[in-house]
Amino acid sequence: MTHLPPIISDLAFMLIVAGIVTIIFKWLKQPVVLGYIIAGFITGPHIDFFPTVIDNESITIWGEIGVIFLLFGMGLEFSFKKLIKNSKTGFITLMMIVLGLGVSGYFLGTLMGWSHWDSIILGCMLCLSSTTIIVKGFEEPQYKGKRFTEVVFGILIFDDLFAILVMVFLGTIAVSSQQIEGTEILLSLGKLVFFMVVWVVGGIFIVPSFLKKMKHWLNDETLLIVSLGLCLGMVVFATKVELSSALGAFIMGSILAETIALENIERVTKPIKDFFGAIFFVSVGMLMDPAIVLENYKSIIFITLLVLFGKIVFTTWGARLSGESMFTSIQCGFSMAQVGEFAFIVAGTAIMYGLADNFIYPIIIAVSVITTFTTPYLMAASPTAYHFMMKSIPQSWQEKIIAKDEKLASTKPTSLWGSLLKSYVFSIVIFVSLGLAVILLSSSFLQPLLIEHIGTLWGNIACLLITLIVISPMLKGLVYRGGEQPFLILELWKQSVKYRLILSMLIVLRYVIAFGFIYSIFDLFLDIPIWVSGIAAIALLILLFRSKYLLKLYWNMEYHFVINFNERIINEKRKFSKRENGVTSFDLNNESWIEQNLYVGRFKIDKNSEYENKKLKDTDFRSRYGLIIIEVDKNDEESYFPNGDFILMEGEFITVVGNIMQIKKLSSDKNQISLDKKSLQTIHQFAKKQGEDPNSQIKCVSIIIDKESGLYEKSLLQSEIGKRGKSFIVGIERNNSYEINPLASTVFKEDDIIWIVGGKNSIYEILKENFYF
Structure with a gap:
């Protein structure tokens, strides 16, 4: 007789019961997740009326795999752009939930006689809402396109990150023998941030490029295998560095979510995610012990009431404090x-580490089942609750709420300090993490390997040189102030003298960090006096600061990253961009590398300048500095897009377009021409200002080249755009490269994004000749 392993018969029984129960729940219009939990309860060891599974240990392993794929699926739905966009609302609301509901949950646990750690775990679990249930609820037609759904998804992103943070800290605390030590917590947080930054930046730099290069060989089968391999590979990596396997799955999912292959990845992995997700929820239901539920029914009632009341109050409060209207907040x-x-996963992790008692699992499942049933009814009741509240409160309160809503609805100017510090901290964290990763890899793997093969002295020297070569573009990026930072610094510099000390300290800090990296590398690999390491570090830092080659290398790396990071959005915009009269335009949303790194500046021709009384065609603005002059004015007399025969005079102001280093070089050379620093701005900011000014004679547009365009396969020289004057092509972006102020020999390819600065009429003529058919 053929022997059938118990896991197969158990799995067959579980899936048959789960299939029947979920069909019933579909018919009842209830969430399928509840059906899985009930199916697990029926097939679990606590029900004698039905047959039960035999091999519980194997089912637990299947459940752990389910957690991995559940988190991988959540990662695929995650968006770094949404995280950035909703960072204020998500963070403030999460803090209110944690401080309000989390602390309340802890005190409720202690009042019910629970242990210290059981109460802490309870507080953490109550903060975690259900993404699955909410997404299911938002599928109803009445919620489509509503503002509050976008806000809720933003909060859920931070909710998920909080859950991952809790799981990481649980592992740290378990290793520390359940003692909360501030040092251990800070080290764990630093470790988490370090690996997340390295994984995300490295993953976005590598994975989308890999998938693009392999796309011709990636059918559904190979894409499925590659995706699951990347997911499980990151899970193994995360486990090796003593972080949560769930974190590894979530990170890889979030990296793949930024690729143009996302839709195909979601499609081919959906059956796998659904299958293992079902196994996970069934395994959760199997742990529901009815005896424990009946014994703790009072606790379940109290916790359920706290969840229903606390989540409504603290989420509403947090959303309101973050700047949302009262109606949206409610x-x-x-x-x-x-x-x-996520509460199930946190509970399971806490029990596994011995931080929580087993009884907490069936209690939180029971609370989840009850609150899942109430969710759709609460969603539908929210408008009624808002109107009831407005009718019940005093008239003066109503007026204050309405006035506040009207104030919030008006557009607020962005804080310059907020924008600068956000950009500054973001770049520092990224480059410091990447630099530490390079040093860690060199000292842990490369150094022992080289010493083994070529000896200690030459091995250390070779490792030093390789480390410096690899880390140098990152250090160049650290000290280079690109993007909008120069503009923000200049704006704040001219606002107040008291700001200048802080700004100077921020600038110097970059060089101090870069010096620290170089000094540490010398100290790590060579046994030389401190003063020698210091002098060598200073010399290399000066070389780093002056190197144009490193700047170009860094720009290429940054461009590659930006293209990969925005790949899916740019691809979607190419598909669904505005098509008006045969023109496919690209919205100016500051998502492209050109928008952030192409600058506009204004110079004054001083007395005795070498450019005085010279024709433009005889100057070196284009040949030496790579700059294009788009405007010349004096005494309110303006000349737009002058031709080569235009003669420059003393006292005239010229407006140029180029990258920040080209503008700075022109400013620093001794040629009696001075930069008006107040005028310096990115092409994105310049284009927005010109677009908002109805009297502006200058327009900046970005156009996508397709095969129907008259510019397709033509060179810039053949297009004669610059020859006819009044307009210039100042930048081109394509899949693997970019050009600022491109050469006349540059040939336009399909899907190129070209940036044109010109007069309104001249740009219209260009579009008419090359795009209207």
Whole structure:
């Protein structure tokens, strides 16, 4: 007789029961997740009326695999851009939930006689809403396109990140024998940030490029294998560095979410995610012990009431404090009043580490089941609750709420300090993490390998040189102030003298960090006096600062990263961009590398300048500095897009377009021409200002070249755009390269994004000749 392993018969029984129960739940219009949990309860060891599974240990392993793919699926739905866009609302609301509901959950646990750690775990679990249930609820037609759904998804992103953070800290605390030590917590947080930055930046730099190069060989089968391989590979890596396997799956999912292959990846992996997700929720239901539920029914009632009341109050409060209207805030609160799947994972992790007792699992499952049933009804009741509240409160309160809503609805100017510090801290964290990763890899793997093969002295020297070569573009990026930072610094510099000390310290700090990296590398690999390491570090730092080759290398790396990071959005815009009269335009949303690194500046021709009384064609603005002059003015007399025969005079102001280093070089050379620093701005900011000014004679547009365009396969010289005057092509972006102020020999290819600065009429003529058919 053929022997059938118990895991197969168990799996067959589980799936048959789960299939029947979920069909019933579909018919009842209830979430399928609840059906899986009930199916697990029926097939679990605590019900004698039905047959039960035999090999519980194997089912637990299947459940752990389910957690991995559940988190991988959440990662695929994650968006770094949404995280950045909704960072204020998400962070403030999460803090209110943690401080309000989390602390309340802890005190409720202690009042019910739970242990210290059981109460802490309870507080953490109550903060976690269900992404699965909320997404299911938002599929109803009445919620499509509503503002509060976008806000809720932004909060859920931070909710998921909080859950991952909790799981990481649980592992750290378990290693520390359940003692909360500030040093251990900070080290764990630093370790988490370090690996997340390295994984995300490295992953976005490598994975999308790999998938693009392999796309001709990636059918559904190979794409599925590659995607699952990347997911499980990151899971193994995360486990090796003593981080959560769930974190590894989530990170790889979020990296793949930024690729143009996302839709195909979601499609081919969906059956795998659905299958293992079902196994996970069934395994959760198997742990529901009815005896424990009945014994703790009072606790379940108290916790359920706290979730329903606390989530509504604290989520509403947090959303309101973050700047949302009262109506939107209340809708957010009512939508998030449930306990989600992450709570099961946190509970399982805490039990596995011995930080929580087993009874907490069936209790939180029971609370989740109850709150899942109430969620759709609470969502539908939120408008009624808002109107009831407005009618019940005093008239003066109503007026204050309405006035506040009107104020919030008006557009607020962005804080310059906020924008600068956000950009500054973001870049520092990225480059410091990448630099530490290079040093760590060199000292842990490369150095021992080289010493083994070529000896200690030459091995250390070779490792030193390789490390310096690899890390140098990152250090160049650290000290280079690109993007909008120069503009923000100049704006703040001219606002107040008291700002200048802080700004100077921020600039110097970059060089101090770069010096520290170089000094540490010398100290790590060579046994030389401190003063020698210091002098060598200073010399290399000066070389680093002056190197144009490193700047070009860094720009190429940054461009590659920006293209990969925005690949999916740019591809979607290419598909669904505005087509007006045969023109495919690209919105100016500051998502391209050109927008952030092409600058506009204004210079004054001083007395005795070498450019005085010279024709433009005889100057070196284009040949030496790579700059294009788009405007010349004096005494309010303006000349737009002058031709080569235009003669420059003393006292005239010229407006140029080029990269920041080209503008700075022209400013620093001794040629009696001075930069008006107040005028310096990115092409994105310049284009926005010109577009908002109805009297502006200058327009900046970005156009996508397709095969129907008259510019397709033509060179810039053949297009005669610059020859006819009044307009210039100042930048080109393509899949693997970019050009600022391109050469006349540059040939336009399909899908190139070209940036044109010109007069309104001249740009219209260009579009008419090359795009209207």
